[in-house]
Amino acid sequence: MKIMNCPLNGPRNISEFAYGGEVKPVPAADAPTPDWADYVYYHDNQPGIVREWWLHVPTSYWFVAVRDVTSDKIIATYRPEEAPP
Amino acid sequence: MAALRKGFIDTGKIAPVLPALALADFSLKSRTGFKGSGAASWLAAQGLVLPDDPNQACTDAQGRMVARLSWGEFLLLGDFAGLEKAWSYESAPMCFPLPRQDSHAWIVVSGEVAPKMMAKICGIDLRPQVFPKGAIAQTSVARLNAIIIADQIGGRGGFHLLSDGSTSQYLWDCLVDAMLEFEGAPVRSEALSKETHGQTDAQG
Structure with missing residues (x-):
């Protein structure tokens, strides 16, 4: 079983987590529609190291994971209010 | 008149003596909860002793349990009716009831x-x-x-x-x-x- 370290709950089976998409800046409320469409519908989907939102489902706790999507190795996880490692 | 409560579970056959398990x-x-960035400070102001870290619980002098589920979420096991009555939107900034x-x-x-x-x-x-x-x-x-x-x-x-x-x-x-x-x-x-x-x- 693959293990992920939740910043709130510690190491847990990967089955307890849900993927929430790439971390990217939220457009301003009055940003043009294409900017919002890009934010909602499009993803970079590039190989390499990316920052992603993940949810620990039993606690409904959202956090950020740094993951190498080429090797599927989880490099770090941290609370969203913390600075990235 | 006290509200009637109904259980969730049909327990089935009950053992007549207490087994090892x-x-x-x-x-x-009774159980309840509070949540919010101001929950810890408001509960402490009401005289509750709170665990310092998430995922820790402590028991008070009356045998009630205070469980800290995250930095700003508390689950209270036992009779905390006094707290529920004391809470109001105005008096408890950023602290919200989380009924359980x-x-x-x-x-x-x-x-x-x-x-x-x-x-x-x-x-x-x-x-x-x-x-x-x-x-x-x-x-x-x-x-x-x-x-x-x-x-x-x-x-x-x-x-x-x-x-x-x-x-x-x-x-x-x-x-x-x-x-x-x-x-x-x-x-x-x-x-x-x-x-x-x-x-x-x-x-x-």
Whole structure:
């Protein structure tokens, strides 16, 4: 079983987590529609190291994971209010 | 007139004497919660002693339990009606009630062999040397989301399990099945509640 370290709950089976998409800046409320469409519908989907939102489902706790999507190795996880490692 | 409460679970056959591994439905007992960035400071101002870190629980002088589920979320097991009355939107900034009475079933497992039984349905190591009294795990139990709190229940080690009321009958049946090989059995809540949370079913 693959293990992920939740910043709130510690190491847990990967089955307890849900993927929430790439971390990217939220457009301003009055940003043009294409900017919002890009934010909602499009993803970079590039190989390499990316920052992603993940949810620990039993606690409904959202956090950020740094993951190498080429090797599927989880490099770090941290609370969203913390600075990235 | 006190509101009538109905349990979530059909407990089935009840053991006449307390077995070495016992299961009880505490769902009729009182519980509540508070959440928000101001929850810790408001609860402390009301005189509650709070655990310093998330996933820790402590018991007060009246036997009630305060469980800290995250930096700003608290689950309160026992009669905290005074707190619920004291709360108001104006007097408790960034602190909001999180009622648990009708959302979560409260099941108790008691017995020194409880960690061994729980290992069949939960991936977390719940042995007392790594999961002592007051430890909390919010995880998957029998593939359901559940809160597990280690405690001394009925004078021996055990766990409080809080899980969604709508699936609690399934969880109860899984626990009854898992405890069969340890000769465990369901008991009435009174058999385990004398030393727990300072309340009786009549109060709860």
